[in-house]
Amino acid sequence: MSDVSWAVPTALAIVAALVVALVIVLVVRARRRSPRAHAAADAARIAAAEALLRLDDAATDLDIAFEASEALTDGDSTSALRRARAAALRARDRGFAELAALSVSTAVPARRRAVTEALRAQFETQLETIARTRIDLAEWTRTHGTAAGRVTAARARRDEVVRTAGDPAPLIATLRDRFAEDDWRNAADSADAAAAALAEADAALDAAEATPDTSETDLLVHRATDAVRRAARHLRAVEDAHRIALQAADNAGTELAAAREELVAAVEIAEARPAECAPDAAERLRAARRDLDAAADEADRRPHTAIETVARIRELRDEVLLDAPSPRRRLEAARAALPGTLACARAALAAAEARDDRSIEARLRRDRARRELAAARAATDAGVALENARTAWRATSAR
Incomplete structure (x- = not known):
């Protein structure tokens, strides 16, 4: 009888503990899936997307800076810089794939939030790395080549883009003659955008040749390089169309x-x-x-x-x-x-x-x-x- 009187309260206590544990698990699971948890996960994704946007811009800008400074054509003296550039571009590309995967993830909101916050931290770290690479590249640029040489090289790249692409006007004329506007409007818009980008590049290069300030010259060469890249992309779009x-x-x-x-x-x-x-x-x-x-x-x-x-x-x-x-x-x-x-x-x-x-x-x-x-x-x-x-x-x- 004494054994039974002892066992019943013990069993009740165990059952009560199990019930409490189950309630706690249910509450935690509910909170991890609550509207607030969904909102927090969405906010984390927005923050990560904004960081990726900045990373994409920074990686692209770094790539333009390498081309403008002629660092991509140098030999062993830029090997470390070129490795840093390649790493930045890979991180940017990988970031797009990872963020896209999160967009279709079926994980609970709390888990998505944790993974997204970790991804954002990676983007921020890579942004800091790119900033340091830009500083190192600027130091290398100051001691290699001349501002005038970089202007000459940028103008040669501009001329090569125009020579390779050719005049888009005959292509547009062919499309206009044969097809409805639906089938040539994109090509015409791209041709106009290419012309505007080339005009921007020419203006920047003319200004770069006229200024005695080396720092200003390099900024203008960077701007011209960006414009020439855009022109090349638009000219390719005309050819594609x-x-x-x-x-x-x-x-x-x-x-x-x-x-x-x-x-x-x-x-x-x-x-x-x-x-x-x-x-x-x-x-x-x-x-x-x-x-x-x-x-x-x-x-x-x-x-x-x-x-x-x-x-x-x-x-x-x-x-x-x-x-x-x-x-x-x-x-x-x-x-x-x-x-x-x-x-x-x-x-x-x-x-x-x-x-x-x-x-x-x-x-x-x-x-x-x-x-x-x-x-x-x-x-x-x-x-x-x-x-x-x-x-x-x-x-x-x-x-």
Whole structure:
């Protein structure tokens, strides 16, 4: 009897302790997932994104400073500096991938906050490292070469960009003559932006030649180098737009005809096996046929729009048919869709880079598109490559 009288209170105490422990665990888990925890995680991501924005700007500015100072062409005397530059650029690129991964993380808010705060600390540390590298580079610049030599080198780089790219005017004229404004407006805007950047570079270099102040000269050479880089990027965008438009014109007819046949087969599958497809598959595919016909009517003047329409219709087809087609037919469909989707993704990325939106979200989207395009090119499976290409296209287009 005494044993029972002792055991009952002990058991009750153990049960009570377990209940208390369970309550504590539930409370802690609730707090880690509470609206406040979500808000704290979101705030941490914003802070990390702002730090990454500054890191991207600082790394780019450091890269420009290396080019302006001619340090990239020097030999062993800049090996440590060049290693620091490469490390900064790698850290910047890795930062975009890591922050993008956090954006889709399913971890609890408290965990996301901790990881994001650690990531922000890494960005801040790298910013300090870049600041020290800039100081070391400035010291090296003061003792190597001359300000006049750096002006001459910058002007030579400017002239080389113009010589290599050539005059964009004939390319724009060709596009204007053959296509609707939708298919040449981006190219024309890029040509205008290139001309403005070159004018900015010329003004900076003229001022650099006129000033006796070495420090001011180097600042102006830095500004001119930045402007020449922008001009080169915009001139490449003109070439890309011209090439994309002509390729679209060459391929639009074939792609439209193939897509028309594919839609007929897709409707047959949707009608024959409706239970294996999306509920409204046949109806959506018929609507897509009308979109395809409309694109075909204007394909001569809007070939890129036609290619985009085909790529979107093929994506819709895959979405509504689900797994109804056989694996072999799905593989054949992926192989047929891949070239056009890659073309659309590359065109969207080129247009996004030409716009040069400096917001963190735009930079993250461009970085995502570059990585997905690289993955698409590296993939050996057509289905995987197609999904990568579609992801890249979504990242940089207003779809």
